[in-house]
Amino acid sequence: MSTALDASGVAVPATAGAATPARLAARTRGLRKVYGSTVAVDGVDLDVPEGSVLGMLGPNGSGKTTTIRMLLGLVRPTEGEAQLLGHTMPDEAGRALPDVGALVEGPGFHPFLSGRENLLRLAAAEPRLSRAKIAGAVRDALERVGLTGAAGRRYRGYSLGMKQRLGLAAALLVPRRMVVLDEPTNGLDPAGTREVREIIAELHSAGVTVLVSSHLLAEVEATCTHVAVLHGGTVVAQGELAELLDSGNPALLVSTPDGAAAVNALRERRITSRLTPEGVRVDLTATTPPEVLETLVRAGVAVHEANRARTGLEDLFARLTQPEPDSVPEDGEAGV
Numbered sequence: 001m002s003t004a005l006d007a008s009g010v011a012v013p014a015t016a017g018a019a020t021p022a023r024l025a026a027r028t029r030g031l032r033k034v035y036g037s038t039v040a041v042d043g044v045d046l047d048v049p050e051g052s053v054l055g056m057l058g059p060n061g062s063g064k065t066t067t068i069r070m071l072l073g074l075v076r077p078t079e080g081e082a083q084l085l086g087h088t089m090p091d092e093a094g095r096a097l098p099d100v101g102a103l104v105e106g107p108g109f110h111p112f113l114s115g116r117e118n119l120l121r122l123a124a125a126e127p128r129l130s131r132a133k134i135a136g137a138v139r140d141a142l143e144r145v146g147l148t149g150a151a152g153r154r155y156r157g158y159s160l161g162m163k164q165r166l167g168l169a170a171a172l173l174v175p176r177r178m179v180v181l182d183e184p185t186n187g188l189d190p191a192g193t194r195e196v197r198e199i200i201a202e203l204h205s206a207g208v209t210v211l212v213s214s215h216l217l218a219e220v221e222a223t224c225t226h227v228a229v230l231h232g233g234t235v236v237a238q239g240e241l242a243e244l245l246d247s248g249n250p251a252l253l254v255s256t257p258d259g260a261a262a263v264n265a266l267r268e269r270r271i272t273s274r275l276t277p278e279g280v281r282v283d284l285t286a287t288t289p290p291e292v293l294e295t296l297v298r299a300g301v302a303v304h305e306a307n308r309a310r311t312g313l314e315d316l317f318a319r320l321t322q323p324e325p326d327s328v329p330e331d332g333e334a335g336v
């Protein structure tokens, strides 16, 4: 796909036939990063539409952090290009970064300064923040991430969750066009996780583009409009969340008190189905909803409801990424 720059310097993909192509807040083409004999990222073409909340998902070591670091200009690509808000990274980092808030590993806080003092130092370096507004911006950011009570304590004594919150506060010090969050809920308790979701939703409604990496499927399904799935350093799927979910094997979910009878009746017509807790899930690959319903009605099966089943992010990932024996999530949540 070719790409042009619009008047504001934002990349616009020249999608053939698309009436209103999405403007891109970030894009990479052929992005590759090699560390010695390790290929961390291998030909990543990523599109982050303006105003989207894009969840970057992938198993451990799939290249999420490395891709984010290249987009932010923290690491120079071995090959390929990375553009952030229309600027080539890392060479034009000075023009892109004032509009981008980022929470990435190792944000470089001073261990012997308090959370508030750390933020005051960072705020002083923000080109978009006048001196008169620094104290207020720090106060607001601390409040927003629920760290006001612990703001006077040394960073060294912070828990992992408090460190994450401070990193998030640093990303939110000034209004941004884009916010990049690498595993923002890492180390947070359920309340903290909920707060991060709320912050992402607030940013989204304010029109800010959010790029967030995560290994938690439920989190991405709840917060994101778009998804990019990485596996082995490559993007294996990307697009709108709803479209990706619908692109799996089509299925009809039939609610009936006669589940076993329904499966038998369908089997006689060589229609594949199975009983699930939600109802009878009928594979639509080789049939249609009218044929399914007609078969059930003729067999005297009571059909209370029939809906197109969504694939579900878990199913999607099972298909897109090979399960790795040592990548079972530790916390029991659905992870990749």
Ligand SMILES: Nc1ncnc2c1ncn2[C@@H]1O[C@H](COP(=O)(O)OP(=O)(O)OP(=O)(O)O)[C@@H](O)[C@H]1O
Residues within 6 Å of the ligand: 035, 038, 039, 040, 041, 058, 059, 060, 061, 062, 063, 064, 065, 066, 067, 215
């Ligand atoms: N600085 C580095 N030096 C050497 N190898 C690296 C470096 N950074 C990343 N890698 C390797 O590149 C691969 C991709 O790592 P990356 O951190 O980007 O993956 P990830 O998807 O973010 O993983 P995780 O979910 O575990 O954070 C891994 O094999 C990793 O060991």
